[in-house]
Amino acid sequence: xxxxxxxxxxxTVLAVxxxxxxLRSEVPVTVAIDDINxxxxxxxxxxxxxxxxxxxxxxxxxxxxxxxxxxxxxxGENSRLSYDIVSIGAEHEKPxxxxxxxxxxxxKMNGYRP
Numbered sequence: 001x002x003x004x005x006x007x008x009x010x011x012t013v014l015a016v017x018x019x020x021x022x023l024r025s026e027v028p029v030t031v032a033i034d035d036i037n038x039x040x041x042x043x044x045x046x047x048x049x050x051x052x053x054x055x056x057x058x059x060x061x062x063x064x065x066x067x068x069x070x071x072x073x074x075x076g077e078n079s080r081l082s083y084d085i086v087s088i089g090a091e092h093e094k095p096x097x098x099x100x101x102x103x104x105x106x107x108k109m110n111g112y113r114p
Contacts, residue, residue: 008032035075044069055108064096064105 009031017023045068046052055065072079082101098109 003024035078037074037078038086039073039078041072042080044071051092059108061109062107063106068099068104068106 011029011031013024013027013029015027020091045066053066058065059065068083070081081104083099083104084098084101085095085099095109097106099106
């Protein structure tokens with residue numbers, strides 16, 4: 001049973017007395033199938049074909065410059081994503097950008113100095 005196709009399973013359990021077959025009982029059972037966190041996020045932007053965007057040096061500090069977009073095919077809480085910048089490059093003393101972890105918007109933080 002895959003979670004994507006089956007979210008719950010309903011069946012009836014029958015118990016029969018081995019010595020008296022007329023003595024029996026039934027109970028309906030519903031099993032809820034919980035999603036497990038087994039899917040990695042996939043980026044829609046940037047993707048393998050589009051990893052570059054341009055930012056004008058005239059853009060004011062703190063201005064949103066791009067929205068990073070990813071999806072997670074898990075369900076419920078397991079599909080929630082947060083974003084972070086993990087590498088800024090050794091040539092920059094201060095980060096040029098920061099990312100809002102929950103809104104996935106990359107913002108300009110410092111002026112560009114080549």
